Amino acid sequence: MLNLFVFAVPLLLFTIFLIKWFSTTNKHNHLPPSPPRLPILGNLHQLGKRPHRSLQQLAQHHGELIMLHFGSRPVLIVSSADAAREIMKTNDLIFSNKPKLTIIDRLLYEGKDVSTAPYGEYWRQVRSICVLQLLSNKKVQSFRGVREEEIALLIENVKQSSMLSLPVNLSELFSMLTNDVICRVAFGRKYSGGEGAMKFKKLLGEFMEVLGGFCVGDFIPWLSWVSRFSGLDARVEKVFKEFDGFLDTVLEDHMVNLSTKGDIGSIEGEDRKDFVDVLLEVQKNNITGSSIDRDGIKAVILDMFAGGTDTTSTVLEWAMTELIRHPRVMKRLQNEVMGIANGKQDITESDLDKMPYLKAVIKETLRLYPPIPLLSIRESTQDVKVKGYDIAARTMVLVNAWTIGRDPSLWDEPEEFQPDRFMNSSVDFKGQDFQLVPFGAGRRGCPGILFAITTNELVLANLVHKFQWALPSGATAEDMNMTECNGVVIHKEVPLIVMAAPRSS
Template sequence: MVVASTAEAAGEILKTHDAALCNRPKLNLPHVLTYGSKDLVFSSYGEYWRQIKSIAVLHLLSNRRVQSFRRVREDETRVMIDMIRESRGSLVDLSDLSLTLTNNVVCRATLGRTYPEFEFKHLLKRLSFLIGVYSIGNYIPWLSWVDWLNGLQRSAHEVAKEFDYFIEGVIGEHINKKKGLDIDAESDISLDFVDILLDVQSKTATSLTTQSVKALILDMFAGGTDTTPPSIEWAMSELIKHPRMMKKLQQEAREVAQGRSMINEEDLEKMQYLKAVIKETLRLHPPAVLLLPREAIKDVKLMGYDVKAGTQVVVNTWAVGRDPSVWEEANKFRPERFLNSDIDYKGLHFELLPFGGGRRGCPGLQFAVAIIELSLANLVYKFDFQLPDEKRGEELDMSETTGTVVHRKSPLLVMATPRF
């Protein structure tokens, strides 16, 4: 295995040798969870992967499709704001609220309606754990029996069965609802992702089997719900910890909103400090500290080293984002560093890679960022936040969990005071 911990090394992997290092190794537990690696994230590089990526990019996550869910995002943000307002000064769990917000947006966009959060919270936590847990069988195949002995394989099969039962029900609902209707995924932007996938499956000559449809639904639902909430809670944590920066963002929000009840998505393009805050949050707290492993398709020369075909290659986004040779005061939260910078998180600047890059970059980037920007802008516009027990912002505990996606170790509990 090769681990890249600098922007230079990441660029070699994600750009210079992207074509040679774009395969995905077969990982035992994700293979079970994703219908035999039939999803976009874990499928091997080849014609099948190219087909399902094309479907995802063109039909599910295009800019036009993401914009079609604007009202969903604004509605659910308004619900979150109302819930905080109703707390009337009592403790509010911003970690839980960001999860609820994201869960509702992703459910409505992916599945067509909201589902009770309690149905998923524990299941998603188990899924995230199993995708990120160390599986000895991935590295020493003749010791794969250890994953059965310690219960990991059994847990993976149980979680896969529970998700499959749920997704089967969702697909059945959509088929019954659409009977007799002529669905056109190209022209109807009101459709959810399941509608679109079923339409594409019925009208195109692709290898989009029922298993593939289920795997893509799992990608869109689980991927969006698990990775977006931590970015919201880490951004709010950093702003609470740094009151001067909170005030600066609140001032920008006031100037943009001009007294209206909510900030809408049209306003976000004017909020340059908001975008800087989000970039700095993603630099210090990338949703995944390690990008999922790639596998060399052929022998390559990587920064002077011979890397043989079959070698796994991993980019350490956490280390890249805190590299002191690239970032001044690398461990400090300083959004201002992005105000006069063209560095972005879209995979073209290798010093900032929260969503990866190259062929295997996250296609859901626009969808995730739209939720983060809108929710964060309205939270700071509508409320002032204080920590309980008269703690100062700098006393906020910033301890992290371990796992594929890094959350706060303790929930972000605050008291919120309406600003008007």
């Protein structure tokens, strides 16, 4: 009897294994290719320091769709324009959800912002507020004076360094500019002077750093204790509480201002309202039937900083880097800008639509250096087929915009900076052309494209209009360090430090 038991138990376990294996195989009988994975870690070890490059190499070996496993979670890697179209257009609704990730969830008020909120009624309401109330064409134009004033200050900083023959740290100036613009647009004031400015800058830097952190418990649940042991949980909590306290103060100041001056809409005219004013008005008047609360307002404001500061400054950083590396392109752009300026001292926003080569330079920069190379992560809500492969519900999805922008089947000489390729092309970055998707597409595409691009174009036009640019100490283009830093947003690892000399009008 004992012998029978000893024989029967392994047979039973083996039978259960076969049943589960065959049921899984039958349910998903055509999965995307997947490189071998390690126990527990899955494919996490293959990401490397710069995941967009590591995943490009995997795509070259395994194809446009790859199924990886980050710990126990399946992750679909998308590396072609056709596959991206199926994710963000054909099956956009199915892939419109966002996975819950511990750090992001805590910092952004449990998904009350627009970028990470689960797909559903609340997300639709908040996105509607952002699109109609905060980032509409009319609202973007209303902040024209803010952009022009802050760019004038940037130009003055460069001019002062030029007069003293000192090098200019453009990376630092671009970061300061985008922070100041967003602060003025969001809060009605900026934090760039004195002790308060240093504190805010440090806090924002810590926020962006921990926002891109990796919580192992999200992918290997039984190792969630690691974040507590390493101090990550405590650091996230500290940053959250400090920023939450700061935003509470901002909201209280705006509410006091409202109570002393009456209805928000009457405060210096509608066009003078900052984002906090608008959001408080939406909350007060229940505009669009919104259920946005105090935490929701704070979450949306944080979205603006997370999505509008680093991403904008890094595009400017790479654009100026490539212009300095390519004198012919710089000269052509300067000629275009000088022709439109026609003796004017400053380039204004009304001039930008007359500059097709400027727009081509921006597009080419976004093709080579999408600010977030692995677009904002998505999650499938149901089983679906993509390019003939079976994708299970709750599969996370990463679209590698960096790889798509360098796909040799889509672009001639894809590694070369050649803005001319866009001069007779209708390809744009607004989410309709999937070979160029730096801002994503579909329901989860970035709603702040117009705001970001207007700032980028105006800064770039004025910099090339007013100054000649060179590298310090006789360095050449070949000497420039083009290494990317680690992180969600890909800045240059080495800041862009250059010499500026005034141009004659």
